[in-house]
Amino acid sequence: MTTVTRGAVGTAHTRVEGRDKVTGAARYAAEIPFAELAHGWLVLSTVARGRVRSVESDAALAMPGVLAVLHHGNAPRVDTDYVGLMGMSPDPSIALFQQERVAHLGWPVALVVAETSEQAREAAESLVVHYDQEPHDVAFSAERQSEAYALDGHMPGVVEKGDLEDRLAASAVVLDAEYTTPEEYHNPMEPHAATALWEGGRLEVVDSNQGTTWIAGELANLFSLDPASVRVRSEHVGGGFGSKGVRAHQVAAVMAATVLQRPVRVVMTRRQMFSLTGYRSPTAQRVRLGADADGRLRVLEHQSLNQTSSVHEFVEPSAAAGRSMYGAEAHHTASRIVRLDVPTPTWMRAPGEAPGSFALESAFDELAERCGIDPIELRLRNEPEVGPVSGLPFSSRNLAACFQEGARRFGWADRDPRPGVRREGRWLLGTGTAAASFPAGAMPSSAAVTAEADGTFTVRINAADIGTGARTALTVVAADALEVPTDRVRVRIGDSDLGPAMFAGGSMGTRSWAWAVTTAAAELRQSLAPGADIPAEGITVRSNTAEAVGALAQKERHSFGAQFAEVAVDPATGEVRVRRMLGVFAAGRIVNPLTARNQLVGGMIWGISMALHEEAVRDRTSGGLYGADLAGYHVAAHADIPHIEADWVDDPDPDDPVGIKGIGEIGIVGAAAAVANAVWHATGVRHRNLPIRPDRVLMAGGDA
Numbered sequence: 001m002t003t004v005t006r007g008a009v010g011t012a013h014t015r016v017e018g019r020d021k022v023t024g025a026a027r028y029a030a031e032i033p034f035a036e037l038a039h040g041w042l043v044l045s046t047v048a049r050g051r052v053r054s055v056e057s058d059a060a061l062a063m064p065g066v067l068a069v070l071h072h073g074n075a076p077r078v079d080t081d082y083v084g085l086m087g088m089s090p091d092p093s094i095a096l097f098q099q100e101r102v103a104h105l106g107w108p109v110a111l112v113v114a115e116t117s118e119q120a121r122e123a124a125e126s127l128v129v130h131y132d133q134e135p136h137d138v139a140f141s142a143e144r145q146s147e148a149y150a151l152d153g154h155m156p157g158v159v160e161k162g163d164l165e166d167r168l169a170a171s172a173v174v175l176d177a178e179y180t181t182p183e184e185y186h187n188p189m190e191p192h193a194a195t196a197l198w199e200g201g202r203l204e205v206v207d208s209n210q211g212t213t214w215i216a217g218e219l220a221n222l223f224s225l226d227p228a229s230v231r232v233r234s235e236h237v238g239g240g241f242g243s244k245g246v247r248a249h250q251v252a253a254v255m256a257a258t259v260l261q262r263p264v265r266v267v268m269t270r271r272q273m274f275s276l277t278g279y280r281s282p283t284a285q286r287v288r289l290g291a292d293a294d295g296r297l298r299v300l301e302h303q304s305l306n307q308t309s310s311v312h313e314f315v316e317p318s319a320a321a322g323r324s325m326y327g328a329e330a331h332h333t334a335s336r337i338v339r340l341d342v343p344t345p346t347w348m349r350a351p352g353e354a355p356g357s358f359a360l361e362s363a364f365d366e367l368a369e370r371c372g373i374d375p376i377e378l379r380l381r382n383e384p385e386v387g388p389v390s391g392l393p394f395s396s397r398n399l400a401a402c403f404q405e406g407a408r409r410f411g412w413a414d415r416d417p418r419p420g421v422r423r424e425g426r427w428l429l430g431t432g433t434a435a436a437s438f439p440a441g442a443m444p445s446s447a448a449v450t451a452e453a454d455g456t457f458t459v460r461i462n463a464a465d466i467g468t469g470a471r472t473a474l475t476v477v478a479a480d481a482l483e484v485p486t487d488r489v490r491v492r493i494g495d496s497d498l499g500p501a502m503f504a505g506g507s508m509g510t511r512s513w514a515w516a517v518t519t520a521a522a523e524l525r526q527s528l529a530p531g532a533d534i535p536a537e538g539i540t541v542r543s544n545t546a547e548a549v550g551a552l553a554q555k556e557r558h559s560f561g562a563q564f565a566e567v568a569v570d571p572a573t574g575e576v577r578v579r580r581m582l583g584v585f586a587a588g589r590i591v592n593p594l595t596a597r598n599q600l601v602g603g604m605i606w607g608i609s610m611a612l613h614e615e616a617v618r619d620r621t622s623g624g625l626y627g628a629d630l631a632g633y634h635v636a637a638h639a640d641i642p643h644i645e646a647d648w649v650d651d652p653d654p655d656d657p658v659g660i661k662g663i664g665e666i667g668i669v670g671a672a673a674a675v676a677n678a679v680w681h682a683t684g685v686r687h688r689n690l691p692i693r694p695d696r697v698l699m700a701g702g703d704a
Helices: 018-023 117-126 142-147 163-170 212-222 250-262 272-278 317-325 353-371 375-381 401-409 470-482 510-529 546-554 593-610 669-683 694-699
Strands: 040-044 052-055 066-070 108-114 127-132 158-161 175-179 193-199 202-207 228-231 264-267 284-292 297-309 330-340 422-424 427-440 446-451 458-459 490-494 539-544 558-569 577-586 643-648
Touching: 040 117, 040 250, 040 272, 052 066, 052 108, 052 158, 052 546, 066 163, 066 250, 108 117, 108 250, 117 317, 142 284, 142 330, 142 546, 158 427, 163 284, 163 330, 193 250, 202 250, 212 228, 212 250, 250 264, 272 427, 272 458, 284 317, 284 353, 297 317, 297 353, 317 330, 317 353, 330 694, 353 375, 353 593, 353 669, 375 427, 401 427, 401 558, 401 643, 427 577, 427 669, 446 510, 458 470, 458 510, 470 490, 470 510, 510 546, 546 577, 558 669, 577 669, 593 643, 593 669
Parallel strands: 040 264, 202 228, 297 330, 458 490, 577 643
Antiparallel strands: 040 108, 052 127, 066 108, 158 330, 175 284, 193 202, 193 264, 284 297, 422 427, 427 558, 446 458, 446 539, 558 577
């Protein structure tokens, strides 16, 4: 008799690949050996705008071990006349060496290939490139609004409802404030690395990325290849955060492997990653709120400006943060861009929502102060019954439950609302809160589940585990769907040959993949006759969720959360210390509490880093960044991180087969605002510009 097992989902499971990772058995992209492997080293421009006049490659080619120097005069041609998986044309920065034009400092101008990495680096650093330099402009500021234009990214750029000025005039309380956030960089622990080779007429790329379906498709388009002749593998990934899409290193490796007809590996340095792998754009945001005397909104206006490159458009949709959060009779939001001589920004964990929530949730705190209403109560009074802009019903909306549970656990009821009154020795103490939301979507994916002759099951799905624990989550989901213990399930991921699937991004990965796995597993169970023999090759069922996922558009779907922070501020030194944080989230059914809490706490830590530390500063003279490395770019270290708690309320999505929403990004949303609001409560000074550096605290005689 077969024992039916259920209940793996919702219980803690250590990572199925954990032992391999801690023992070194798990190989990352730059560690996998290949016979006759050559090494490529990218050469980047030293001017911020202009043209390459000449590349003096003869001396480099004569150096020991050097095999080739590729540049715009001799590199293979690529095709950029296509629309890719992300619904847009490719960024010209990945169309390497196609023209002499230089669009920003750090633009790829050559690739040196040699027998060893050391030889390639030495030759690359000695390569002489002559430029015709032109004046450049990298000065981003709020004053550039007149040059800006709206752009639809992965959501509409402009959404307007109601008469803004009329409703402002009718409001008893009006807030009009401006906020800024700086350039921020992903900096995953594992650098971007790829090895390309031709084998049996197929292009194979071993890479570190967030979705092999995505990368394989882009490479097939760029090099005009039959998609079936391209295979991309990415088994273990040491972090991505939005940066590990199609980048210069993969294209360079494919070019060199094609020219030399041998495997070529290209690994980016940490400094190169500051030029070539994207970043979060700086933002300049204006928020206008109008409310009745009791704090009920009449007006919500949120305008955001971000920079993009001169060769490609990318919008950081910060103004979209409020479209799902708060209702108002007049609801106007717009995200605009200005073109500069800088690298193209890209998606970075909680794109739009992270910087947008800082402005919106700080503004709500300011409105609460002006209305004389508790910040949590103000948010609860403005809870919408349906989508404030869309008018669609919510699949579920448990933000109020997050605030109620969080306030109870944080001790919010004992808070004295007056700022600057709590002291502990030299420290001023304060507490703050903020709301969080992030869309909960899903994308079509395919999966195959095989019943093996030995009684085990093999799941094949082209998922990407970028450190989130996706392998483990899918193992758990498959085990429940098959009604077997988890040790009878093997999950294979990270290979484009496994079929099309969603990439790891937008907090949609696990949900999209789990849906496909659940569907295939259910069909397999139905096809297995009790007691029937399984042939040696097994019995396989495949699924595709395209039709089922399409029905999700009938409702608004979001994860929600409530962030709480306590800070201590030293007014003599300007030092800000976060003492404790609590986040309570409504983020669907939690598949694996162990890795889910890790994701949520990681996002909250990033929020602390965003609030107090992270800031990339661009030199207007050179066009580049000051200190483009992890010595010059400050992130929160161990000593900066206090006791952090992350928990959740029951919130399964009724329309998802497992109940999943998404947790990858909600942890960072609102976290910086909670810290900033706590700094105001401690000092009585409002900081509207991130990060809240010690010098800004010291110099803030009024609003900062």
